[in-house]
Amino acid sequence: MKMISSNKLTDGRVIFWTGAGWSADMKDGKVLEDDAADAELEAALKDEATEVVGPYLIAVDGHDPAGRERLRETIRLTGPTTGSTKYVHGIKPGTEA
Amino acid sequence: MYQYDEYDATLVRERVEQFRHQVDRRLTGRLTEDQFKPLRLMNGVYLQLHAYMLRVAIPYGVLSGKQMRTLGHIARRYDRNYGHFTTRQNIQYNWPALVDIPDILGQLADVEMHAIQTSGNCIRNVTSDPYAGAAADEIEDPRPWCEIIRQWSTFHPEFSFLPRKFKIAVTGAAEDRAAIRAHDIGLKVVKNDAGETGFAVFPGGGQGRTPRIAPLIREFLPVQELLAYLTAILRVYNLHGRRDNMYKARIKILVESLGADEFRRQVEEEYEKIAADGSLALPDEEIERIRGFFPPPPQAESAEPVQFSDDADFALWRKHNVRPHKVAGLKSVVISLKPIGGTPGDATSEQMEAVADLAEQYGFDEVRVTMEQNLILPHVREADLEAVWRALADIGFATPNAYTATDIVACPGLDYCSLANARSIPISQEISTRLDKSGLIEDVGDVTIKISGCINACGHHHIAHIGVLGVDKKGEEFYQITLGGSHSDDADIGSIVGKGLPGEDVPAAIERILRAYLATRSDGERFLDTLRRVGEEPFKEAIYEAA
Numbered sequence: 001m002k003m004i005s006s007n008k009l010t011d012g013r014v015i016f017w018t019g020a021g022w023s024a025d026m027k028d029g030k031v032l033e034d035d036a037a038d039a040e041l042e043a044a045l046k047d048e049a050t051e052v053v054g055p056y057l058i059a060v061d062g063h064d065p066a067g068r069e070r071l072r073e074t075i076r077l078t079g080p081t082t083g084s085t086k087y088v089h090g091i092k093p094g095t096e097a
Numbered sequence: 098m099y100q101y102d103e104y105d106a107t108l109v110r111e112r113v114e115q116f117r118h119q120v121d122r123r124l125t126g127r128l129t130e131d132q133f134k135p136l137r138l139m140n141g142v143y144l145q146l147h148a149y150m151l152r153v154a155i156p157y158g159v160l161s162g163k164q165m166r167t168l169g170h171i172a173r174r175y176d177r178n179y180g181h182f183t184t185r186q187n188i189q190y191n192w193p194a195l196v197d198i199p200d201i202l203g204q205l206a207d208v209e210m211h212a213i214q215t216s217g218n219c220i221r222n223v224t225s226d227p228y229a230g231a232a233a234d235e236i237e238d239p240r241p242w243c244e245i246i247r248q249w250s251t252f253h254p255e256f257s258f259l260p261r262k263f264k265i266a267v268t269g270a271a272e273d274r275a276a277i278r279a280h281d282i283g284l285k286v287v288k289n290d291a292g293e294t295g296f297a298v299f300p301g302g303g304q305g306r307t308p309r310i311a312p313l314i315r316e317f318l319p320v321q322e323l324l325a326y327l328t329a330i331l332r333v334y335n336l337h338g339r340r341d342n343m344y345k346a347r348i349k350i351l352v353e354s355l356g357a358d359e360f361r362r363q364v365e366e367e368y369e370k371i372a373a374d375g376s377l378a379l380p381d382e383e384i385e386r387i388r389g390f391f392p393p394p395p396q397a398e399s400a401e402p403v404q405f406s407d408d409a410d411f412a413l414w415r416k417h418n419v420r421p422h423k424v425a426g427l428k429s430v431v432i433s434l435k436p437i438g439g440t441p442g443d444a445t446s447e448q449m450e451a452v453a454d455l456a457e458q459y460g461f462d463e464v465r466v467t468m469e470q471n472l473i474l475p476h477v478r479e480a481d482l483e484a485v486w487r488a489l490a491d492i493g494f495a496t497p498n499a500y501t502a503t504d505i506v507a508c509p510g511l512d513y514c515s516l517a518n519a520r521s522i523p524i525s526q527e528i529s530t531r532l533d534k535s536g537l538i539e540d541v542g543d544v545t546i547k548i549s550g551c552i553n554a555c556g557h558h559h560i561a562h563i564g565v566l567g568v569d570k571k572g573e574e575f576y577q578i579t580l581g582g583s584h585s586d587d588a589d590i591g592s593i594v595g596k597g598l599p600g601e602d603v604p605a606a607i608e609r610i611l612r613a614y615l616a617t618r619s620d621g622e623r624f625l626d627t628l629r630r631v632g633e634e635p636f637k638e639a640i641y642e643a644a
């Protein structure tokens with residue numbers, strides 16, 4: 001199974017293709033059958049004109065990163081695992097609920 | 098410090114406005130990402146895992162208090178309240194929005210800063226000895242030469258599209274603290290028998306996938322000939338460097354494939370042609386004009402010995418973090434950005450602002466960034482050391498570990514970097530925590546530990562006494578240990594010792610290496626000397642002992 005991920009053009013934040021647009025929440029991401037993924041990526045690539053940078057396919061297991069790039073994609077999803085900005089994605093450090 | 102003239106100021110301002118338009122055209126679809134990417138990279142803007150990253154140039158690692166304060170302000174206003182000082186003597190912001198970057202560059206321009214030459218296949222920002230102008234072992238202050246190279250190389254039309262990026266490092270001291278032989282060109286200020294100043298020239302060093310220590314091709318280059326000779330080297334490289342294969346495109350591959358003698362012959366031949374018309378010879382007045390921006394260090398008001406308080410923490414900090422100075426009564430202070438268990442090189446806005454205040458109050462308005470990812474106040478009166486130490490302690494910047502085994506260098510690794518194989522920062526944190534608890538630090542003395550998250554080697558693992566390299570094995574993080582590297586006068590590339598270890602085994606393995614050293618060393622022998630004397634076998638055994 002696959003999903004399409006990208007970075008938002010204006011601020012670089014990690015986003016996922018929902019089928020109709022983009023969401024920062026992976027749970028909104030559209031899960032694709034492997035053989036449908038390339039065609040869907042073609043559609044998502046149109047948004048590179050003004051909205052996103054470099055959309056690409058990631059392997060998923062349900063709505064979680066999977067496969068060889070699982071660690072990399074998990075870090076993209078949840079943020080640095082340590083250090084000055086260990087944080088819940090999208091929330092500034094020190095303001096975590 | 099160098100002060101911008103109207104050319105510098107105009108050039109940097111124009112660049113900000115150009116980039117503002119480029120960003121606008123990208124956001125409105127008039128530039129594709131393929132068209133925009135090289136433009137943003139030329140302005141230091143990368144796209145990392147979570148966000149854009151802005152790399153700001155700190156030419157030869159020199160900052161004023163005002164510039165440091167601006168860096169802190171930018172971190173607070175546009176980022177997540179911190180910045181990351183790198184092995185290139187630069188600062189990186191990890192979270193800026195693209196739409197804010199033109200404004201950030203505008204604020205940098207207000208204090209004579211920019212992000213030019215921090216990316217792309219051009220001559221990158223020159224790096225140097227962070228103790229330039231202060232070091233007790235200095236032959237001559239290298240900063241004027243760095244500044245001359247900066248002015249010559251910025252937007253140099255012939256050298257803006259080289260086969261690959263190109264890094265020049267300059268030192269003016271007896272001890273190499275700038276890793277000059279691990280750069281595309283290393284320059285060392287030397288004196289000849291007549292007492293004249295010149296350069297020893299070392300081209301073809303580098304780290305990354307194919308690490309090489311640069312050979313010496315010119316023992317004495319008269320200073321007036323600096324730009325002519327650099328041009329000759331760059332021309333030979335520009336013509337013959339491998340543009341067909343980015344992994345073979347650095348000058349180190351060319352120097353190696355031709356051999357140092359043939360490379361020298363070609364450079365000298367080119368240099369003869371350039372020197373013949375004299376147009377690149379540096380006029381003495383121009384050299385003096387640039388030197389004028391870097392006056393000799395201030396005199397201490399009193400060179401009388403200072404009676405320090407008997408605070409043991411202060412004494413330990415002085416032992417490691419206070420360095421000799423060429424002027425009696427002054428010292429250089431290393432501000433450790435390596436709190437035990439912290440992120441190497443990170444500083445918050447408040448910390449940067451406090452360092453700016455200290456530089457202005459006690460440091461004759463100068464701060465330096467080191468390739469070890471620390472900061473330096475190059476000129477501090479001995480009588481002010483205790484006040485500086487207390488102020489640093491208040492902001493968590495007084496860890497007494499400069500140049501010890503917990504002064505670990507680590508690249509951003511997989512926590513940030515899109516090229517990474519493995520994380521670097523957590524490994525460095527665990528090593529520093531473990532070694533600090535081990536009680537070995539004072540005993541093992543001068544040991545460098547450096548960590549890179551991939552073979553690009555931004556964490557300088559190749560030139561560490563103990564290097565750690567992150568590798569990816571079928572999606573899992575593993576770490577290879579290298580032994581025996583050095584960036585200094587005994588420059589060498591570390592060799593990989595055996596198979597990779599899982600991250601959780603690395604800190605204990607490093608502790609065992611240090612214990613093996615203590616058990617094996619002769620009197621007064623540094624780690625590196627012991628390793629070179631006995632070979633890697635006892636250390637290899639120590640690494641894999643528990644496996």
Ligand code: SF4
Pocket residue numbers: 508509510511514515516517518549550551552553554555556
């Ligand atoms: S060494 Fe590799 S992982 Fe580390 S910062 Fe450089 S490119 Fe990224």
